[in-house]
Amino acid sequence: MKNQTTITSVLLMRLSDDQKIIYVLFTLFLLIYLMTFLTNFLIILLLLTCTHLHTSMYFFLGNLAFLDMSYSSVTAPRILFDLSTQDWSISLPECIMQIFFVIYSGTSEVFLLSSMSYDRYIAICHPLRYSQVMSWGMCTQMVSLVWSSALLAPIIFTLCLKRLTFCPNFIQNIFCDLSHLLKLSCTDISINLLVFFIVGGFFGTVTFVATFYPYVRIFSTVLKIRTSDRKRKAFSTCTSHLTVVFIFYASTTFIYYVPNTNNLLTLNQVVTVLYTLITPLLNRLIYSLRSKDLKAAQQKVLHIHVVMSVRLTSSMLSIDTG
Structure with missing residues (x-):
């Protein structure tokens, strides 16, 4: 069915009408976005340059860093633009495109977290076979499958939006979201909801079980370990991943499954901001703080830069003196 919309743009939710608050939010969100982008870029750079980090676990972590960097770039620049211009409107095609990439990023992340769970399972339950099972070829195939299969859900969801007609209204969110856009539909959305329920339920169930x-x-393997040191070491290798998984599922569940009543609307908006802007930065910090190898690599790189800066300064001073 051809898409005949009654509107060409939709309005996003205003965070505030107070200019002072707008300035504070713009500065805060800009700093968070820059930190997210730069820190995730740094982690990718470290994983590429430090040969001792060329393992399957850090290969998946590098992909997660790239995904977090990409996801924040889908939403944050638009939020910053709206805050700076106070123009909270977005064209319908741009809105649908943003929905596509938001869904793609979320689907890719949950697939990637499932792959990382399998990696931890092999490392703890089958340590002698770890290097054989989680070979470079296996990791590459798993990540390729993650990025390609994650396209299916956003393609289906956005194509289903083409059959709808939308009426003038505003989205109760700071960026375009599928559930909020559906509320603007002037036509019956029962088919859309059925498709979303079937596809989302299938992907959700499969990835939840796989994760x-x-x-x-x-846990059953670790409980059989007799020495407490080995137990603690085994659990510590899973802590970072479990923390990221918990944050992802908790925030996603709250945003998409808790009804937006008047009492919970403000809380939902806060969680949305946290999930959109802070979670990609938080993922990076969690792994950096928990991984001794990453901390050592960062300190080494920082030391090299400091030494180079000192030598460069000394060279410039000696030239000036001469």
């Missing part, structure tokens, strides 16, 4: 079932096996 958490390996940890059932991991």
